[in-house]
Amino acid sequence: MRSRAASTVLSGLAAELPELDELYVDLHRHPELSFQETRTAAVLADRLRADGYQVHTGIGGTGVVGVLRNGAGPVALLRADIDALPVQERTGLDYASTVRATDAEGRDVPVMHACGHDMHATWLSGAASRLAAARQAWSGTVLVVFQPGEESGGGARAMVADGLFERAGVPDVVLGQHVAPAPAGWVLTRPGVLMAATDAIRITLHGRGGHGSRPETTVDPVVLAASVVLRLQTIVSRELAATESAVVTVGSLHAGTTHNVIADEATLEVNVRTFDSQVRSRVLAAIDRIVRAEAQAADAPRPPDIVELATFPVTANDEAATSRLTDAFRAYFPDGRVQEAPQVTGSEDFGEFGSAAGVPSVFWLVGGADERTVLDALAAGRFERDIPSNHSSLFAPVRHPTLRTGVETLVVGALSWLPARGVG
Secondary structure, three states, X not given: OOOHHHHHHOOOHHHHHHHHHHHHHXXXXXXXXXXXXXXXXXXXXXXXXXXXXXXXXXXXXXXXXXXXXXXXXXXXXXXEEOOOEOOOOXXXXXXXXXXXXXXXXXXXXXXXXXXXXXXXXXXXXXXXXXXXXXXXXXXXXXXXXXXXXXXXXXXXXXXXHOOHHHXXXXXXXXXXXXXXXXXXXXXXXXXXXEEOXXXXXXXXXXXXXXXXXXXXXXXXHHHHHHHHHHHHOHHHHHHOOOOOOEEEEEEXXXXXXXXXXXXXXXXXXXXXXXOOHHHHHHHHHHHHHHHHHHHHHOOXXXXXXXXXXXXXXXXXXXXXXXXXXXHHHHHHXXXXXXXXOOOXXXXXXXXXXXXXXXXXXXXXXXXXXXXXXXXXXXXXXXHHHHOOOOOOOOOOOOOOOHHHHHHHHHHHHHHXXXXXXXXX
8 A cells, every 4th residue: 555655755656757757868868987977967956956956076086965954853865877888879760869978988979878877867857856845745855866977886975985974964765766678667676685796807918019921920809809708707616506596708908910921919808796705716716827827828028917897896785775665665666567677787886875874775667668578578478578678779768657657666766765754
């Protein structure tokens, strides 16, 4: 049974949906890369000010925090990420992004909200508006956090290091959500570990270049790189037990400039996903061992350079808080709409907020794909082929009912901690 507080706060949502739809389309058309989200931050900050929030900008670079104090009670932090990806959009939508930008390495790249952060920002802006408009229904404090740089793995840490909690206050709970290629209108929760840890590594293999016609005078870094790539695949297949889980992906390999020159070096970028800290340590140690051994076997002139590019912690939900939240969702949403989430090999830096504050945190998933299309694909065993995932150039959540559901979940989640006032 829906709480009266949630019903009161959400009573004006239907009338606000057209405006939220416009906001979503605007953010989708104007994506910005990690730590470049100046326009996005300004738009969202202006909306918070209009809703009566005390607003802090420029936290951790381009982060925005809105504070709404509404009497005595707990402090609930609601978080959304706002950055986009260097992906060329191929959705065919009439509001598709055509934006290009210069990335952190100085390259000109296409930009797209291929992970749904435009939806996340719209959800949180809508929830902030509803909570502000119905202050008579609840008491306590809401912290609205629009976080930059999630895709790079440093945004949450940057906001904390830049005094987020000193400026806005320390929360009692941290709540967040992510759009997923599940049926729109579904809400998926999971206690404990929900999302994997990630480690991104750049490996530079040093060879000795020369003429392509005289390989005997060189140490070919391309052949060395090929050996490394193949050998890395044995970590999961031959060094982990069948009951353990990890993913090791070589996502980038660059060497040479033309066909008849053997290069001096090759560069690989490796992505590692794990759910367990001990497995993570073993996988990273195996990568280091294999790369150094292959370089020595190739008689490389010097050892490889191995540099960490980014790291994301495991996203682990507090079990008691997740149970509390799931019960609230099941009381609000129709039967069958709240499901158990699977473990996800994608990663998030959301957990940094709860860890830094020393308080419980809960992260959940909200479906954003057409329900019939998803169910038909699952029935046909074609889900992975037919349903574009996050980070795909074809990823495009259906706007309705996705917009409504994501605002509802944030409001219901916040009111699970903020006590009712003036209602039963």
